[in-house]
Amino acid sequence: MKKTICIIDDDPIYQFLMNKILHLTKIDIDIISYSNGKEAIDSIKSSLLDNKKMPNIILLDIEMPYMDGWDFMNNIELLMDENSLSNIKIYIVSSSISHDDVEKAKSNKNVLGYYSKPIKSEDITEIIMRN
Secondary structure, three states, X not given: OOEEEEEEOOOHHHHHHHHHHHHHOOOOEEEEEEOOHHXXXXXXXXXXXOOOOOOOEEEEOOOOOOOOXXXXXXXXXXXXXXXXXXXXXXXXXXXXXXXXXXXXXXXXXXXEEEXXXXXXXXXXXXXXXXX
């Protein structure tokens, strides 16, 4: 089954690079990108209402305008609980080196991993194949 990867990051250059890296994996995937958590949450809510396919994997940045990664997590967790969306796998991909961010990610049952930017293509391939 074709997987959908969702990139949530406010840096257009990073989004471009992630798209290139994901295509280089040669894995048959769909890629959607958002510049902040609010755009992503609004799209996911809309997809729920329209019974559209949900992303399988979310690669989430922490530092973003409008709605940062942690606010996104609060919102997506509510949606996951209300709609039984346990099949969405979330990974933090951030340039933050804050110990607090790493610990917060580790303590969140819905975050399956924390990767520092730039994420390696091998890590991306492993994430896709694992999920």
